[in-house]
Amino acid sequence: MKIVHISTSDRGGAGIAAVRLHLSLLEKNVDSHLLTLYQFGPTLPNHVTYANKDVMIAPLGWLKDFIIKVKRKFRIYQPAHDRKGKKYLKGRGTGFENFSFPDGLTRLERHPLVMSADIIHLHWVSEGMLNWSTFFSACQKPLIWTLHDMNPFTGGCHHADDCTLFQSNCSICPQLKGTIDPGISHAIWSYKAKSVSDIKNSQLTITAPSHWLTQLSQSSKLFSSFNHITIANGVNNSVFHPVDVEEMRKKYSWSQGKKVILFVAHHVNNIRKGIPFLLEAFQSMNREEVVLCSVGYPSEELSSIPGFYQLGYVQDESTMAALYSMADVFVLPSMAENFPNTIAEALCCGTPCVAFEVGGIPEQINSGNGVLVKEKNAVALGGAIEQVLTTNFSRAQIAADAKLRFGQSLIADAFISLYRKGVDA
Numbered sequence: 001m002k003i004v005h006i007s008t009s010d011r012g013g014a015g016i017a018a019v020r021l022h023l024s025l026l027e028k029n030v031d032s033h034l035l036t037l038y039q040f041g042p043t044l045p046n047h048v049t050y051a052n053k054d055v056m057i058a059p060l061g062w063l064k065d066f067i068i069k070v071k072r073k074f075r076i077y078q079p080a081h082d083r084k085g086k087k088y089l090k091g092r093g094t095g096f097e098n099f100s101f102p103d104g105l106t107r108l109e110r111h112p113l114v115m116s117a118d119i120i121h122l123h124w125v126s127e128g129m130l131n132w133s134t135f136f137s138a139c140q141k142p143l144i145w146t147l148h149d150m151n152p153f154t155g156g157c158h159h160a161d162d163c164t165l166f167q168s169n170c171s172i173c174p175q176l177k178g179t180i181d182p183g184i185s186h187a188i189w190s191y192k193a194k195s196v197s198d199i200k201n202s203q204l205t206i207t208a209p210s211h212w213l214t215q216l217s218q219s220s221k222l223f224s225s226f227n228h229i230t231i232a233n234g235v236n237n238s239v240f241h242p243v244d245v246e247e248m249r250k251k252y253s254w255s256q257g258k259k260v261i262l263f264v265a266h267h268v269n270n271i272r273k274g275i276p277f278l279l280e281a282f283q284s285m286n287r288e289e290v291v292l293c294s295v296g297y298p299s300e301e302l303s304s305i306p307g308f309y310q311l312g313y314v315q316d317e318s319t320m321a322a323l324y325s326m327a328d329v330f331v332l333p334s335m336a337e338n339f340p341n342t343i344a345e346a347l348c349c350g351t352p353c354v355a356f357e358v359g360g361i362p363e364q365i366n367s368g369n370g371v372l373v374k375e376k377n378a379v380a381l382g383g384a385i386e387q388v389l390t391t392n393f394s395r396a397q398i399a400a401d402a403k404l405r406f407g408q409s410l411i412a413d414a415f416i417s418l419y420r421k422g423v424d425a
Contacts, residue, residue: 001030001031001118001119001419001420001423002031002033002116002117002118002119003025003030003031003032003033003117003118003119003121003419004032004033004034004035004113004114004117004119004120004121005018005021005022005032005033005034005035005121005123006035006036006108006114006120006121006122006123006125006129006130007034007035007036007123007124007125007129008036008037008038008124008125008126008127008128008129009036009037009038009039009040010034010036010038010039010040010041010044010047011040011041012124012266013148013233013340013341013342014123014124014148014149015036015041015123015124016341017123017146017148017209017233017234017341018034018123018124018146019034019041019044020233020234020235020236020408021234021408021411021412021415022034022044022046022047023044023045023236024234024236024408024409024411024412025412025415025416026045026046027409027412028409028412028413028416030412030416030419032046033046033047033048033113033117034046034047034048035048035049035050035108035111035113035114036048036049036050036129037049037050037105037106037127037128037129041315048113050106050108050111050129084101084103085099085100085101087180088101088176088179088180088181088184089176089179090179090180091178091179091180092175092176092177092178092179093175093177093178094271095271095272095335096157096159096161096175096272097149097157097158097159097272097336098126098151098157098158099156099157099158099173099175099176100126100127100151100156100158101156101188102126102130102132102188102191102192102195103128103131104128104129104130104131104132104134104135105128105129105131106128106129106130106131107131107134107135108129108130108131108135109134109135109138109139114139117141118141118142118419118423119141119142119143119144119419119422119423120139120141120142120143120144121143121144121145121146121415122143122144122145122146123146123148124148124149126151126158132191132192132195132196133191133194133195135195136195136196136198136199137195137198139199140203141203142203142205142422142423143199143203143204143205144204144205144207144415144418144419144422145204145205145206145207146207146208146209146231147206147207147208147213147217147338148209148338149213149338150166150213150216150217152192152217152222152223153166153192153216153217153220153221153222153223154166154170154185154189154220155169155170155173155184155185155186155187155188155189155192156170156173156176156184156185156188156189157173157175157185159336161175161336163175165185166189166216166220166221166222167219167220167221168221169186169189169190169193169221170185170186170188170189171183171185171186172185172186173185189222192222193221193222196222199226201225201226201227202227204226204227205226205227205228205229205418205422206223206226206227206228206229207228207229207230207231207415207418208228208230208231208338208339209230209231209232209233209338209339209360210230210232210338210339210359210360210363211230211360211363212338212359212360212362212363213338213339213359213360214228214229214230229418231411231414231415231418232339232344232405232406232411233339233341233344233406233411234406234407234408234409234410234411234412235341235344235345235348235402235406235407235408236317236408237348237403237407237408237409239317239318239321240317240320240321240324240345240348240349241321241348241349241350241399241403242325242349242350242395242396242399243321243322243325243349244325245322245325245326248322248323248325248326249326252293252309252326254291254307254309255291255293255326258288258289258290258291259289259290259291259328259329259389260290260291260293260326260327260328260329261278261282261290261291261292261293261327261328261329261331261385262293262294262295262323262324262326262327262329262330262331262346262351263275263278263292263293263294263295263330263331263332264294264295264296264330264332264342265294265295265296265332266296266297266313267296267297267299268294268296268297268298268299268302268310269299269301269302271335272334272335272336273332273333273334273335274332274333274334274335274356274376274381275294275302275333276378277333277376277377277378277381278292278331278333278378278381279292279302279305279308280378280382281378281379281381281382281385282307282308282382283305284378284382285382285385285386287306287307290307290389291307291308291309292307292308292309293308293309293310293311293323293327294308294309294310294311295311295312295313295314295320295323296310296312296313297312297313298310298312311323320345321345321349324345324346324349324351325349325350325351327346327351328351328352328388328389329351329352329353329354329370329385329388329389330342330343330346330351330352330353330354331353331354331355331381331385332353332354332355332361333354333355333356333373333376333381334355334356334358334359334361335356335358335376336358336359337355337358337359337360337361338359338360339359339360339361339363339364340361340364343355343361343364343365344364344402344405344406347364347369347370347398347399347401347402347406348399348402348403348406349399350395350396350398350399350402351395351398352369352370352371352388352391352393352395352398353365353369353370353371353388354370354371354372354373354381354384354385354388355370355372355373356372356373356374356376356381357372357373357374368393368397368398368401369393369398369401369402370388370393371384371387371388372384
């Protein structure tokens with residue numbers, strides 16, 4: 001049974017989830033392969049980056065590829081999804097997640113890995129990885145598609161927030177107010193609908209890490225006819241587990257004798273991750289007792305806040321596990337989330353968590369491992385942080401429970417069972 005995972009990259013929450021599943025399958029002797037458009041992390045076994053030269057079988061395909069490379073070198077080549085973004089997203093308001101166009105840079109159906117696969121497992125495939133019309137019309141193999149946001153079944157947005165137009169046809173997108181054509185969302189939705197119209201209902205299975213996202217997909221007009229199943233993202237428990245943090249505390253002398261609040265985001269100043277709420281809550285606390293530290297690309301404009309330490313982007317997972325373990329509470333006040341890896345990682349390290357009650361987060365946090373915040377404001381967030389810092393949680397129990405729910409090996413077993421059903425169908 002040969003599995004090919006397809007992901008735009010090996011980074012970000014979705015890319016990391018795909019990598020972890022791929023590596024866990026290899027440990028279980030499954031013939032697993034990872035195909036990405038971009039590679040940002042270390043070299044992995046059976047990881048291939050897509051290259052046009054490997055799959056151009058049409059006449060003069062090599063010439064087309066050569067011309068594109070020359071244009072890229074001299075910065076005169078711009079992918080279709082980038083061109084459309086500049087045209088149709090100009091004037092779009094702030095405070096939203098990504099809005100992307102389903103134009104692919106690839107012909108995945110021609111790639112040797114795809115052609116030889118028994119099961120094709122799609123992950124996050126926006127920003128050029130998937131050419132909807134050519135791929136789905138040519139693919140006759142069992143498909144698994146793990147959703148990491150709402151984009152696959154919407155007219156372009158990655159999080160619809162309060163909009164439910166994906167349940168019909170995304171006629172006018174409220175996130176495109178102020179642009180030249182708010183109705184482009186319907187054109188995108190129609191293109192996606194036509195592209196998947198040839199797929200047999202039994203051929204495609206939709207998975208999602210949270211019941212929240214599964215239910216949204218089931219309610220969408222685009223994906224409602226396909227089979228759905230919820231399987232959480234896996235966490236490597238040989239790395240993410242409670243560790244002795246004495247050396248880490250010594251390294252960061254500012255943590256000595258104080259409670260540590262940890263925040264993690266790819267970019268610390270990403271408003272959607274809720275940093276303004278967290279900073280406001282933190283500034284009302286006693287600086288003699290608590291410190292706030294962040295992991296992610298730092299923000300210069302936030303560098304002067306007393307007691308706030310930006311540690312920068314951390315890629316090494318062992319270091320991250322030590323930071324989670326060092327923290328007295330992990331806080332993620334996001335405006336929208338599916339199933340954040342960071343919360344699952346923190347819990348596997350035994351660290352109680354605080355987050356707004358959005359998306360799939362209520363499926364991760366409960367009264368035994370943290371506090372969910374119903375109101376999206378700094379006062380409620382600060383109260384929840386104080387509650388965790390003054391509650392005697394059992395870190396060992398938090399970690400043990402998280403391992404049973406998010407352990408990478410268990411998640412891999414769930415997917416192996418799903419793959420076998422697809423092969424036997």
